[in-house]
Amino acid sequence: MKIRLVDVDSTIPNLALMQISAYHKQRGDIVGFDVQNPDKVYISTIFSKNKSQAVGIATLYPQADIIQGGSGFDLHSTIPNPAQKIMPDYSLYNSPYDLGFTTRGCIRKCPFCIVPEKEGKLEKWMNISDFHHPDHKTAVLLDNNILAKKDWFFDQTDWAIDHNIKLNITQGMDIRLITPEIAEQLARIKWAATLHFAFDSLSYEQAVETGLSILVDAGINIRRNVDFYVLVGFDTTIAEDIYRCNLLKRLGTNAFVMQYRKTPETIRLARWANRRNSFWAVDFENYTHGKKIHD
Secondary structure (H helix, E strand, O other): OEEEEEEOOOOOOOHHHHHHHHHHHHOOOEEEOOOOOOOEEEEEOOOHHHHHHHHHHHOOOOOOEEEEEOOOOOOOOOOOHHHOOOOOOHHHOOOOOEEEOOEEOOOOOOOOOOHHHHHOOOEEOOOHHHHOOOOOOEEEEOOOOHHHOHHHHHHHHHHHHHOOOEEEEOOOEOHHHOOHHHHHHHHHOOEOOOEEEEOOOHHHHHHHHHHHHHHHHOOOOOOOOEEEEEEEOOOOOHHHHHHHHHHHHHHOOEEEEEEOOOOHHHHHHHHHHOOHHHHHHOOHHHEEOOEEOOO
């Protein structure tokens, strides 16, 4: 069987397509992005704004069995069961790092987030060792709330530490779950990127302050090695958004603005906060499109 894969809009190697590729190659199928006259086509769409493009692509293969999926197309579609916990085919993208989930789901039910509907309750998923390629020195983890299963978090990160694997946890970790023990483990890990946390609501302002204090006590440099995703444009005012960014700056760490809906105000806030040079050099009140306001 000939299998064509279509990656509509991934910004990093597409885990689902790599797993589908591995599954079909194990069955002896021909798989790739450029397979001609395919019998089956898998089309993955991450962002809903590109769904119409994915639908259009499907019309190019009238004789093939079309399987559409991805968060941008359908929250309930899944890849074949045998492929869900398979070692990804890293050769598909020539990926230089491991990629996978150690947990799926989340304990929170944030109104802006698709994870509760897409993945359900938090559960253990895979060991890092199950998707680790022996040539890789870095593992990128896509877990939505990796700290929520504390013992499992220690099991997985202990393995990474013991095997000298650098980690990059792409999602914002839950600052409300930080304890001295977890902070000490975070300080032990070798990181391939900054530590990402989330500050989506003023309702846990105190938890942010407390969590940062615990990280500092563990020896983590929160200005150099930590940033907070700050969701804006969902259910907050621009004044509240600015306040959260300024609070993080006052506490000595970084803000990274994530725009749920873009407005001129949120765009300007993101331009300021998401560039560390401007964030630390000038207050937002004195910032305008990358230039200081002079008296």
